[in-house]
Amino acid sequence: MKKAYVVGTADTKGPELQFVRDLLGDAGVSTVLVNVGTKGGEQYADIPAAEVAACHPDGPAAVFVNDRGRAVIEMSRALTEFVTARDDLGGIIGLGGSGGSGIVAPAMQALPIGVPKVLVSTLASGDVSAYVGASDVNMFHPVTDVSGLNRVSRRLLGNAAHALAGMMRFKVPQVEDDKPALVLSMFGVTTPAVQAMTTRLTDDFDCLVFHATGSGGRCMEQIIDQGGVTGVLDITTTEVCDLLVGGFLSAGEDRLGAMARMKLPFVGSCGALDMVNYWGPETVPAEFKGRKFYHHNAQVTLMRTTAEECARIGAWIGRKLNACEGPVRFLLPLRGVSALDIEGGDFHDPEADAALFQALRDTVCQTDLRRLVELDLHINDDAFASAAVTHFKEIYTTGGT
The missing domain is CATH 3.40.50.12030 (Uncharacterised protein family UPF0261, NC domain)
Incomplete structure:
Protein backbone atom coordinates (compact mmCIF):
# COMPACT_ATOMS: atom_id res chain seq x y z
CA MET A 1 0.00 0.00 0.00
CA LYS A 2 1.29 3.46 -0.87
CA LYS A 3 2.17 5.68 2.06
CA ALA A 4 1.78 9.33 2.98
CA TYR A 5 5.14 10.96 3.56
CA VAL A 6 4.92 13.57 6.34
CA VAL A 7 7.91 15.87 5.94
CA GLY A 8 9.31 18.71 8.01
CA THR A 9 11.99 19.90 10.36
CA ALA A 10 11.30 17.70 13.35
CA ASP A 11 13.83 19.62 15.44
CA THR A 12 11.41 22.57 15.49
CA LYS A 13 8.06 21.05 14.45
CA GLY A 14 8.11 17.53 15.88
CA PRO A 15 4.76 17.61 17.74
CA GLU A 16 2.99 19.19 14.75
CA LEU A 17 4.36 16.57 12.37
CA GLN A 18 3.38 13.82 14.81
CA PHE A 19 -0.14 15.29 15.06
CA VAL A 20 -0.57 15.20 11.28
CA ARG A 21 0.88 11.68 11.07
CA ASP A 22 -1.54 10.40 13.71
CA LEU A 23 -4.56 11.93 11.98
CA LEU A 24 -3.55 10.32 8.70
CA GLY A 25 -3.18 7.00 10.48
CA ASP A 26 -6.62 7.40 12.07
CA ALA A 27 -8.00 8.02 8.57
CA GLY A 28 -6.61 4.69 7.40
CA VAL A 29 -3.52 5.97 5.60
CA SER A 30 -0.09 4.45 6.24
CA THR A 31 2.57 7.05 6.94
CA VAL A 32 6.30 7.72 6.96
CA LEU A 33 7.53 10.71 8.98
CA VAL A 34 10.64 12.21 7.41
CA ASN A 35 12.88 14.59 9.33
CA VAL A 36 14.68 17.26 7.29
CA GLY A 37 15.89 19.26 10.28
CA THR A 38 19.60 19.50 10.97
CA LYS A 39 19.48 20.02 14.74
CA GLY A 40 17.82 16.88 16.09
CA GLY A 41 14.21 15.80 16.48
CA GLU A 42 14.90 12.21 15.48
CA GLN A 43 12.63 10.85 18.22
CA TYR A 44 9.66 11.82 16.04
CA ALA A 45 10.98 10.43 12.76
CA ASP A 46 10.74 7.19 10.85
CA ILE A 47 13.41 8.47 8.47
CA PRO A 48 16.17 10.45 10.19
CA ALA A 49 17.71 13.54 8.64
CA ALA A 50 21.01 11.73 8.11
CA GLU A 51 19.33 9.19 5.83
CA VAL A 52 17.86 11.97 3.73
CA ALA A 53 21.14 13.87 3.65
CA ALA A 54 22.94 10.75 2.44
CA CYS A 55 20.97 11.07 -0.82
CA HIS A 56 22.68 14.37 -1.63
CA PRO A 57 24.80 14.03 -4.80
CA ASP A 58 27.82 15.30 -2.84
CA GLY A 59 27.10 13.30 0.31
CA PRO A 60 25.75 14.29 3.75
CA ALA A 61 28.65 16.64 4.49
CA ALA A 62 27.20 19.01 1.92
CA VAL A 63 24.02 19.28 4.01
CA PHE A 64 25.30 19.49 7.58
CA VAL A 65 27.10 22.82 7.34
CA ASN A 66 27.30 25.74 9.74
CA ASP A 67 25.28 28.04 7.50
CA ARG A 68 21.50 27.89 7.80
CA GLY A 69 20.77 29.24 4.33
CA ARG A 70 23.10 26.81 2.64
CA ALA A 71 21.87 23.93 4.80
CA VAL A 72 18.28 24.62 3.69
CA ILE A 73 19.27 24.64 0.01
CA GLU A 74 21.34 21.47 0.24
CA MET A 75 18.81 19.57 2.34
CA SER A 76 16.22 20.40 -0.30
CA ARG A 77 18.47 18.89 -2.96
CA ALA A 78 18.90 15.78 -0.82
CA LEU A 79 15.15 15.51 -0.17
CA THR A 80 14.40 15.78 -3.87
CA GLU A 81 16.73 12.87 -4.58
CA PHE A 82 15.22 10.95 -1.66
CA VAL A 83 11.52 11.28 -2.53
CA THR A 84 11.93 10.69 -6.26
CA ALA A 85 13.63 7.36 -5.51
CA ARG A 86 10.87 6.04 -3.22
CA ASP A 87 8.54 3.46 -4.73
CA ASP A 88 6.05 3.47 -1.84
CA LEU A 89 5.24 7.19 -1.85
CA GLY A 90 1.55 7.72 -2.55
CA GLY A 91 1.24 11.29 -1.30
CA ILE A 92 3.23 13.90 0.57
CA ILE A 93 2.47 16.60 3.13
CA GLY A 94 4.97 19.15 4.40
CA LEU A 95 4.82 21.70 7.23
CA GLY A 96 6.98 24.76 7.48
CA GLY A 97 7.79 28.40 7.59
CA SER A 98 10.13 29.95 5.05
CA GLY A 99 12.94 27.46 5.70
CA GLY A 100 10.82 24.32 5.84
CA SER A 101 8.79 25.38 2.82
CA GLY A 102 12.01 26.02 0.93
CA ILE A 103 13.20 22.50 1.69
CA VAL A 104 9.98 20.66 0.88
CA ALA A 105 8.52 22.55 -2.10
CA PRO A 106 11.24 21.69 -4.67
CA ALA A 107 10.96 18.01 -3.75
CA MET A 108 7.20 18.14 -4.24
CA GLN A 109 7.64 19.84 -7.61
CA ALA A 110 9.92 17.00 -8.72
CA LEU A 111 7.21 14.39 -8.18
CA PRO A 112 4.89 13.47 -11.06
CA ILE A 113 1.74 15.50 -11.60
CA GLY A 114 -1.16 13.69 -9.96
CA VAL A 115 0.72 12.52 -6.87
CA PRO A 116 -1.15 14.24 -3.98
CA LYS A 117 0.91 17.12 -2.55
CA VAL A 118 -0.08 19.36 0.38
CA LEU A 119 2.20 22.06 1.75
CA VAL A 120 1.12 23.81 4.95
CA SER A 121 3.16 27.00 4.82
CA THR A 122 3.10 30.35 6.58
CA LEU A 123 3.90 31.87 3.17
CA ALA A 124 0.74 30.52 1.53
CA SER A 125 -1.13 33.85 1.59
CA GLY A 126 1.43 35.67 -0.56
CA ASP A 127 3.06 35.04 -3.94
CA VAL A 128 3.36 31.25 -3.96
CA SER A 129 4.76 30.85 -7.49
CA ALA A 130 8.18 29.77 -6.21
CA TYR A 131 6.61 27.01 -4.11
CA VAL A 132 4.06 25.72 -6.62
CA GLY A 133 6.10 26.20 -9.79
CA ALA A 134 4.74 24.21 -12.73
CA SER A 135 3.44 21.45 -10.46
CA ASP A 136 0.20 20.63 -8.63
CA VAL A 137 1.29 21.52 -5.08
CA ASN A 138 -1.71 22.45 -2.90
CA MET A 139 -0.76 25.11 -0.36
CA PHE A 140 -2.61 25.54 2.93
CA HIS A 141 -2.31 28.72 4.97
CA PRO A 142 -2.08 27.78 8.69
CA VAL A 143 -3.14 31.29 9.89
CA THR A 144 -1.01 30.95 13.02
CA ASP A 145 2.66 30.05 12.81
CA VAL A 146 3.47 26.34 12.62
CA SER A 147 4.72 26.51 16.18
CA GLY A 148 2.81 24.54 18.78
CA LEU A 149 -0.59 22.91 18.88
CA ASN A 150 -3.48 25.15 19.82
CA ARG A 151 -7.17 25.61 19.05
CA VAL A 152 -6.38 27.14 15.63
CA SER A 153 -3.43 25.03 14.53
CA ARG A 154 -5.10 21.73 15.44
CA ARG A 155 -8.08 22.54 13.24
CA LEU A 156 -6.07 23.74 10.27
CA LEU A 157 -3.40 21.05 10.42
CA GLY A 158 -6.23 18.56 10.74
CA ASN A 159 -7.93 19.96 7.64
CA ALA A 160 -4.69 19.60 5.71
CA ALA A 161 -4.12 16.04 6.92
CA HIS A 162 -7.66 15.02 6.04
CA ALA A 163 -7.34 16.66 2.62
CA LEU A 164 -4.33 14.48 1.85
CA ALA A 165 -6.10 11.41 3.25
CA GLY A 166 -9.04 12.07 0.98
CA MET A 167 -6.80 12.47 -2.07
CA MET A 168 -5.06 9.20 -1.31
CA ARG A 169 -8.06 7.08 -0.27
CA PHE A 170 -10.61 8.12 -2.85
CA LYS A 171 -9.59 7.35 -6.39
CA VAL A 172 -10.52 9.44 -9.39
CA PRO A 173 -12.61 7.37 -11.83
CA GLN A 174 -10.33 6.02 -14.51
CA VAL A 175 -11.06 6.78 -18.15
CA GLU A 176 -9.46 4.87 -20.97
CA ASP A 177 -6.75 7.18 -22.36
CA ASP A 178 -7.05 5.83 -25.86
CA LYS A 179 -6.91 9.17 -27.69
CA PRO A 180 -3.60 10.85 -28.49
Whole structure:
Protein backbone atom coordinates (compact mmCIF):
# COMPACT_ATOMS: atom_id res chain seq x y z
CA MET A 1 0.00 0.00 0.00
CA LYS A 2 1.29 3.46 -0.87
CA LYS A 3 2.17 5.68 2.06
CA ALA A 4 1.78 9.33 2.98
CA TYR A 5 5.14 10.96 3.56
CA VAL A 6 4.92 13.57 6.34
CA VAL A 7 7.91 15.87 5.94
CA GLY A 8 9.31 18.71 8.01
CA THR A 9 11.99 19.90 10.36
CA ALA A 10 11.30 17.70 13.35
CA ASP A 11 13.83 19.62 15.44
CA THR A 12 11.41 22.57 15.49
CA LYS A 13 8.06 21.05 14.45
CA GLY A 14 8.11 17.53 15.88
CA PRO A 15 4.76 17.61 17.74
CA GLU A 16 2.99 19.19 14.75
CA LEU A 17 4.36 16.57 12.37
CA GLN A 18 3.38 13.82 14.81
CA PHE A 19 -0.14 15.29 15.06
CA VAL A 20 -0.57 15.20 11.28
CA ARG A 21 0.88 11.68 11.07
CA ASP A 22 -1.54 10.40 13.71
CA LEU A 23 -4.56 11.93 11.98
CA LEU A 24 -3.55 10.32 8.70
CA GLY A 25 -3.18 7.00 10.48
CA ASP A 26 -6.62 7.40 12.07
CA ALA A 27 -8.00 8.02 8.57
CA GLY A 28 -6.61 4.69 7.40
CA VAL A 29 -3.52 5.97 5.60
CA SER A 30 -0.09 4.45 6.24
CA THR A 31 2.57 7.05 6.94
CA VAL A 32 6.30 7.72 6.96
CA LEU A 33 7.53 10.71 8.98
CA VAL A 34 10.64 12.21 7.41
CA ASN A 35 12.88 14.59 9.33
CA VAL A 36 14.68 17.26 7.29
CA GLY A 37 15.89 19.26 10.28
CA THR A 38 19.60 19.50 10.97
CA LYS A 39 19.48 20.02 14.74
CA GLY A 40 17.82 16.88 16.09
CA GLY A 41 14.21 15.80 16.48
CA GLU A 42 14.90 12.21 15.48
CA GLN A 43 12.63 10.85 18.22
CA TYR A 44 9.66 11.82 16.04
CA ALA A 45 10.98 10.43 12.76
CA ASP A 46 10.74 7.19 10.85
CA ILE A 47 13.41 8.47 8.47
CA PRO A 48 16.17 10.45 10.19
CA ALA A 49 17.71 13.54 8.64
CA ALA A 50 21.01 11.73 8.11
CA GLU A 51 19.33 9.19 5.83
CA VAL A 52 17.86 11.97 3.73
CA ALA A 53 21.14 13.87 3.65
CA ALA A 54 22.94 10.75 2.44
CA CYS A 55 20.97 11.07 -0.82
CA HIS A 56 22.68 14.37 -1.63
CA PRO A 57 24.80 14.03 -4.80
CA ASP A 58 27.82 15.30 -2.84
CA GLY A 59 27.10 13.30 0.31
CA PRO A 60 25.75 14.29 3.75
CA ALA A 61 28.65 16.64 4.49
CA ALA A 62 27.20 19.01 1.92
CA VAL A 63 24.02 19.28 4.01
CA PHE A 64 25.30 19.49 7.58
CA VAL A 65 27.10 22.82 7.34
CA ASN A 66 27.30 25.74 9.74
CA ASP A 67 25.28 28.04 7.50
CA ARG A 68 21.50 27.89 7.80
CA GLY A 69 20.77 29.24 4.33
CA ARG A 70 23.10 26.81 2.64
CA ALA A 71 21.87 23.93 4.80
CA VAL A 72 18.28 24.62 3.69
CA ILE A 73 19.27 24.64 0.01
CA GLU A 74 21.34 21.47 0.24
CA MET A 75 18.81 19.57 2.34
CA SER A 76 16.22 20.40 -0.30
CA ARG A 77 18.47 18.89 -2.96
CA ALA A 78 18.90 15.78 -0.82
CA LEU A 79 15.15 15.51 -0.17
CA THR A 80 14.40 15.78 -3.87
CA GLU A 81 16.73 12.87 -4.58
CA PHE A 82 15.22 10.95 -1.66
CA VAL A 83 11.52 11.28 -2.53
CA THR A 84 11.93 10.69 -6.26
CA ALA A 85 13.63 7.36 -5.51
CA ARG A 86 10.87 6.04 -3.22
CA ASP A 87 8.54 3.46 -4.73
CA ASP A 88 6.05 3.47 -1.84
CA LEU A 89 5.24 7.19 -1.85
CA GLY A 90 1.55 7.72 -2.55
CA GLY A 91 1.24 11.29 -1.30
CA ILE A 92 3.23 13.90 0.57
CA ILE A 93 2.47 16.60 3.13
CA GLY A 94 4.97 19.15 4.40
CA LEU A 95 4.82 21.70 7.23
CA GLY A 96 6.98 24.76 7.48
CA GLY A 97 7.79 28.40 7.59
CA SER A 98 10.13 29.95 5.05
CA GLY A 99 12.94 27.46 5.70
CA GLY A 100 10.82 24.32 5.84
CA SER A 101 8.79 25.38 2.82
CA GLY A 102 12.01 26.02 0.93
CA ILE A 103 13.20 22.50 1.69
CA VAL A 104 9.98 20.66 0.88
CA ALA A 105 8.52 22.55 -2.10
CA PRO A 106 11.24 21.69 -4.67
CA ALA A 107 10.96 18.01 -3.75
CA MET A 108 7.20 18.14 -4.24
CA GLN A 109 7.64 19.84 -7.61
CA ALA A 110 9.92 17.00 -8.72
CA LEU A 111 7.21 14.39 -8.18
CA PRO A 112 4.89 13.47 -11.06
CA ILE A 113 1.74 15.50 -11.60
CA GLY A 114 -1.16 13.69 -9.96
CA VAL A 115 0.72 12.52 -6.87
CA PRO A 116 -1.15 14.24 -3.98
CA LYS A 117 0.91 17.12 -2.55
CA VAL A 118 -0.08 19.36 0.38
CA LEU A 119 2.20 22.06 1.75
CA VAL A 120 1.12 23.81 4.95
CA SER A 121 3.16 27.00 4.82
CA THR A 122 3.10 30.35 6.58
CA LEU A 123 3.90 31.87 3.17
CA ALA A 124 0.74 30.52 1.53
CA SER A 125 -1.13 33.85 1.59
CA GLY A 126 1.43 35.67 -0.56
CA ASP A 127 3.06 35.04 -3.94
CA VAL A 128 3.36 31.25 -3.96
CA SER A 129 4.76 30.85 -7.49
CA ALA A 130 8.18 29.77 -6.21
CA TYR A 131 6.61 27.01 -4.11
CA VAL A 132 4.06 25.72 -6.62
CA GLY A 133 6.10 26.20 -9.79
CA ALA A 134 4.74 24.21 -12.73
CA SER A 135 3.44 21.45 -10.46
CA ASP A 136 0.20 20.63 -8.63
CA VAL A 137 1.29 21.52 -5.08
CA ASN A 138 -1.71 22.45 -2.90
CA MET A 139 -0.76 25.11 -0.36
CA PHE A 140 -2.61 25.54 2.93
CA HIS A 141 -2.31 28.72 4.97
CA PRO A 142 -2.08 27.78 8.69
CA VAL A 143 -3.14 31.29 9.89
CA THR A 144 -1.01 30.95 13.02
CA ASP A 145 2.66 30.05 12.81
CA VAL A 146 3.47 26.34 12.62
CA SER A 147 4.72 26.51 16.18
CA GLY A 148 2.81 24.54 18.78
CA LEU A 149 -0.59 22.91 18.88
CA ASN A 150 -3.48 25.15 19.82
CA ARG A 151 -7.17 25.61 19.05
CA VAL A 152 -6.38 27.14 15.63
CA SER A 153 -3.43 25.03 14.53
CA ARG A 154 -5.10 21.73 15.44
CA ARG A 155 -8.08 22.54 13.24
CA LEU A 156 -6.07 23.74 10.27
CA LEU A 157 -3.40 21.05 10.42
CA GLY A 158 -6.23 18.56 10.74
CA ASN A 159 -7.93 19.96 7.64
CA ALA A 160 -4.69 19.60 5.71
CA ALA A 161 -4.12 16.04 6.92
CA HIS A 162 -7.66 15.02 6.04
CA ALA A 163 -7.34 16.66 2.62
CA LEU A 164 -4.33 14.48 1.85
CA ALA A 165 -6.10 11.41 3.25
CA GLY A 166 -9.04 12.07 0.98
CA MET A 167 -6.80 12.47 -2.07
CA MET A 168 -5.06 9.20 -1.31
CA ARG A 169 -8.06 7.08 -0.27
CA PHE A 170 -10.61 8.12 -2.85
CA LYS A 171 -9.59 7.35 -6.39
CA VAL A 172 -10.52 9.44 -9.39
CA PRO A 173 -12.61 7.37 -11.83
CA GLN A 174 -10.33 6.02 -14.51
CA VAL A 175 -11.06 6.78 -18.15
CA GLU A 176 -9.46 4.87 -20.97
CA ASP A 177 -6.75 7.18 -22.36
CA ASP A 178 -7.05 5.83 -25.86
CA LYS A 179 -6.91 9.17 -27.69
CA PRO A 180 -3.60 10.85 -28.49
CA ALA A 181 -2.99 13.92 -26.33
CA LEU A 182 -2.74 17.46 -27.69
CA VAL A 183 -1.81 20.60 -25.76
CA LEU A 184 -3.32 23.99 -26.54
CA SER A 185 -2.72 27.45 -25.07
CA MET A 186 -5.55 29.87 -24.35
CA PHE A 187 -6.19 33.29 -22.81
CA GLY A 188 -9.52 35.01 -22.19
CA VAL A 189 -9.08 37.07 -25.38
CA THR A 190 -8.43 33.96 -27.52
CA THR A 191 -11.07 31.73 -25.93
CA PRO A 192 -13.41 31.62 -28.97
CA ALA A 193 -10.56 30.43 -31.20
CA VAL A 194 -9.35 27.68 -28.90
CA GLN A 195 -12.82 26.45 -27.99
CA ALA A 196 -13.67 26.20 -31.68
CA MET A 197 -10.50 24.16 -32.22
CA THR A 198 -11.18 21.77 -29.36
CA THR A 199 -14.72 21.24 -30.64
CA ARG A 200 -13.26 20.13 -33.97
CA LEU A 201 -10.55 17.98 -32.39
CA THR A 202 -12.14 16.35 -29.35
CA ASP A 203 -13.49 13.30 -31.20
CA ASP A 204 -9.98 12.26 -32.20
CA PHE A 205 -7.72 13.80 -29.54
CA ASP A 206 -7.55 14.35 -25.79
CA CYS A 207 -7.27 18.16 -25.67
CA LEU A 208 -5.29 19.62 -22.74
CA VAL A 209 -5.85 23.39 -22.63
CA PHE A 210 -3.42 25.56 -20.64
CA HIS A 211 -4.10 29.12 -19.48
CA ALA A 212 -1.29 31.37 -20.72
CA THR A 213 -0.60 33.00 -17.35
CA GLY A 214 3.10 32.27 -16.95
CA SER A 215 2.63 29.22 -14.77
CA GLY A 216 0.29 27.84 -17.44
CA GLY A 217 2.96 28.10 -20.11
CA ARG A 218 5.55 26.47 -17.85
CA CYS A 219 3.13 23.65 -17.04
CA MET A 220 2.43 23.12 -20.72
CA GLU A 221 6.12 22.95 -21.57
CA GLN A 222 6.72 20.52 -18.68
CA ILE A 223 3.94 18.23 -19.87
CA ILE A 224 5.45 18.24 -23.36
CA ASP A 225 8.94 17.48 -22.03
CA GLN A 226 7.60 14.54 -19.99
CA GLY A 227 6.43 12.81 -23.17
CA GLY A 228 3.07 11.34 -24.04
CA VAL A 229 1.94 14.41 -26.00
CA THR A 230 1.55 13.94 -29.75
CA GLY A 231 1.06 17.52 -30.92
CA VAL A 232 0.85 21.20 -30.00
CA LEU A 233 -1.51 24.03 -30.95
CA ASP A 234 0.20 26.93 -29.22
CA ILE A 235 -2.18 29.60 -30.43
CA THR A 236 -1.68 31.96 -27.47
CA THR A 237 1.95 33.00 -27.13
CA THR A 238 1.23 36.13 -25.04
CA GLU A 239 3.62 35.14 -22.24
CA VAL A 240 6.48 36.23 -24.51
CA CYS A 241 5.21 39.83 -24.21
CA ASP A 242 5.55 39.71 -20.43
CA LEU A 243 9.02 38.19 -20.70
CA LEU A 244 10.36 40.87 -23.06
CA VAL A 245 8.49 43.93 -21.84
CA GLY A 246 8.39 43.19 -18.12
CA GLY A 247 4.87 42.03 -17.34
CA PHE A 248 3.81 39.75 -14.51
CA LEU A 249 2.85 36.63 -16.49
CA SER A 250 6.13 35.58 -18.09
CA ALA A 251 6.75 31.86 -18.59
CA GLY A 252 10.50 32.45 -18.78
CA GLU A 253 13.19 32.20 -21.43
CA ASP A 254 12.42 28.56 -22.18
CA ARG A 255 8.96 29.31 -23.60
CA LEU A 256 8.66 27.34 -26.88
CA GLY A 257 11.72 25.32 -25.88
CA ALA A 258 9.91 22.01 -25.33
CA MET A 259 8.47 22.14 -28.84
CA ALA A 260 11.97 22.28 -30.26
CA ARG A 261 13.30 19.55 -27.97
CA MET A 262 10.47 17.10 -28.64
CA LYS A 263 10.12 17.81 -32.40
CA LEU A 264 6.34 17.48 -32.24
CA PRO A 265 3.86 18.59 -34.91
CA PHE A 266 3.40 22.23 -33.95
CA VAL A 267 0.84 24.83 -35.02
CA GLY A 268 1.33 28.19 -33.35
CA SER A 269 0.05 31.72 -33.65
CA CYS A 270 0.20 35.27 -32.30
CA GLY A 271 -2.60 35.06 -29.75
CA ALA A 272 -2.66 38.08 -27.38
CA LEU A 273 0.71 39.41 -28.49
CA ASP A 274 -0.98 42.82 -28.30
CA MET A 275 -0.81 42.96 -24.50
CA VAL A 276 1.41 42.96 -21.43
CA ASN A 277 -0.13 41.98 -18.09
CA TYR A 278 0.14 43.83 -14.78
CA TRP A 279 -1.89 43.61 -11.59
CA GLY A 280 -3.69 46.76 -10.41
CA PRO A 281 -2.89 50.09 -12.09
CA GLU A 282 -0.47 50.95 -9.30
CA THR A 283 1.81 48.07 -10.35
CA VAL A 284 2.47 49.46 -13.84
CA PRO A 285 6.05 50.83 -13.99
CA ALA A 286 6.29 54.63 -14.12
CA GLU A 287 8.16 54.44 -17.42
CA PHE A 288 4.94 53.31 -19.12
CA LYS A 289 2.89 56.32 -18.04
CA GLY A 290 0.78 57.53 -20.95
CA ARG A 291 0.57 54.16 -22.69
CA LYS A 292 -2.69 52.59 -23.85
CA PHE A 293 -4.27 50.47 -21.08
CA TYR A 294 -7.31 48.28 -20.67
CA HIS A 295 -8.56 47.57 -17.15
CA HIS A 296 -9.59 43.94 -17.40
CA ASN A 297 -10.80 43.92 -13.79
CA ALA A 298 -9.78 45.35 -10.41
CA GLN A 299 -6.80 42.99 -10.23
CA VAL A 300 -5.55 42.94 -13.84
CA THR A 301 -4.36 45.80 -16.07
CA LEU A 302 -3.43 45.19 -19.70
CA MET A 303 -1.01 47.40 -21.64
CA ARG A 304 -0.98 47.53 -25.45
CA THR A 305 2.33 46.56 -27.02
CA THR A 306 3.91 49.14 -29.32
CA ALA A 307 5.22 48.59 -32.83
CA GLU A 308 8.80 48.53 -31.50
CA GLU A 309 7.92 45.97 -28.84
CA CYS A 310 5.98 43.87 -31.35
CA ALA A 311 9.01 43.79 -33.63
CA ARG A 312 11.15 42.49 -30.75
CA ILE A 313 8.51 39.92 -29.83
CA GLY A 314 8.18 38.70 -33.41
CA ALA A 315 11.94 38.35 -33.81
CA TRP A 316 12.22 36.44 -30.51
CA ILE A 317 9.49 34.00 -31.50
CA GLY A 318 11.01 33.64 -34.96
CA ARG A 319 14.34 32.56 -33.49
CA LYS A 320 12.56 30.01 -31.32
CA LEU A 321 10.73 28.63 -34.36
CA ASN A 322 14.04 28.30 -36.22
CA ALA A 323 15.21 25.92 -33.48
CA CYS A 324 12.27 23.58 -34.16
CA GLU A 325 13.21 20.60 -36.32
CA GLY A 326 9.75 19.06 -36.33
CA PRO A 327 6.92 20.16 -38.62
CA VAL A 328 5.86 23.76 -37.87
CA ARG A 329 3.06 25.96 -39.13
CA PHE A 330 2.87 29.42 -37.55
CA LEU A 331 -0.30 31.28 -38.42
CA LEU A 332 -0.47 35.06 -38.84
CA PRO A 333 -4.03 36.38 -38.27
CA LEU A 334 -3.73 39.59 -40.28
CA ARG A 335 -6.99 41.11 -38.97
CA GLY A 336 -6.09 40.97 -35.29
CA VAL A 337 -4.52 38.84 -32.59
CA SER A 338 -7.00 39.12 -29.70
CA ALA A 339 -10.56 40.08 -28.80
CA LEU A 340 -9.29 43.61 -28.05
CA ASP A 341 -7.26 43.87 -31.26
CA ILE A 342 -10.13 44.17 -33.69
CA GLU A 343 -11.46 47.06 -35.71
CA GLY A 344 -13.11 49.39 -33.19
CA GLY A 345 -11.50 47.52 -30.28
CA ASP A 346 -9.47 49.09 -27.48
CA PHE A 347 -6.17 47.61 -28.71
CA HIS A 348 -6.71 47.86 -32.47
CA ASP A 349 -3.33 49.01 -33.83
CA PRO A 350 -2.60 47.95 -37.43
CA GLU A 351 0.88 49.51 -37.30
CA ALA A 352 1.92 47.43 -34.27
CA ASP A 353 0.47 44.26 -35.80
CA ALA A 354 2.28 44.95 -39.06
CA ALA A 355 5.58 45.29 -37.19
CA LEU A 356 4.93 41.95 -35.48
CA PHE A 357 4.14 40.12 -38.70
CA GLN A 358 7.07 41.67 -40.56
CA ALA A 359 9.52 40.68 -37.83
CA LEU A 360 8.32 37.09 -38.13
CA ARG A 361 8.68 37.18 -41.92
CA ASP A 362 12.19 38.60 -41.60
CA THR A 363 13.33 36.15 -38.91
CA VAL A 364 11.81 32.77 -39.65
CA CYS A 365 13.89 30.60 -41.97
CA GLN A 366 11.10 28.97 -43.92
CA THR A 367 11.48 25.44 -45.27
CA ASP A 368 9.14 22.68 -46.36
CA LEU A 369 8.80 21.71 -42.69
CA ARG A 370 8.75 25.21 -41.16
CA ARG A 371 6.28 27.66 -42.66
CA LEU A 372 4.50 30.89 -41.89
CA VAL A 373 0.87 30.87 -43.00
CA GLU A 374 -0.78 34.26 -43.52
CA LEU A 375 -4.54 34.37 -43.10
CA ASP A 376 -6.71 37.39 -43.87
CA LEU A 377 -8.74 36.61 -40.75
CA HIS A 378 -9.09 37.63 -37.11
CA ILE A 379 -7.75 35.09 -34.62
CA ASN A 380 -11.24 34.54 -33.18
CA ASP A 381 -12.92 34.01 -36.56
CA ASP A 382 -14.35 30.52 -36.91
CA ALA A 383 -12.54 30.21 -40.23
CA PHE A 384 -9.21 30.78 -38.41
CA ALA A 385 -9.94 27.87 -36.05
CA SER A 386 -10.84 25.72 -39.01
CA ALA A 387 -7.59 26.61 -40.76
CA ALA A 388 -5.53 25.87 -37.64
CA VAL A 389 -7.11 22.44 -37.28
CA THR A 390 -6.64 21.69 -40.98
CA HIS A 391 -2.95 22.60 -40.84
CA PHE A 392 -2.45 20.55 -37.68
CA LYS A 393 -4.09 17.45 -39.09
CA GLU A 394 -2.01 17.81 -42.25
CA ILE A 395 1.33 17.88 -40.46
CA TYR A 396 0.19 15.32 -37.90
CA THR A 397 -0.63 12.76 -40.58
CA THR A 398 2.15 13.56 -43.08
CA GLY A 399 4.93 14.79 -40.83
CA GLY A 400 4.81 18.14 -42.62
CA THR A 401 6.21 16.88 -45.89
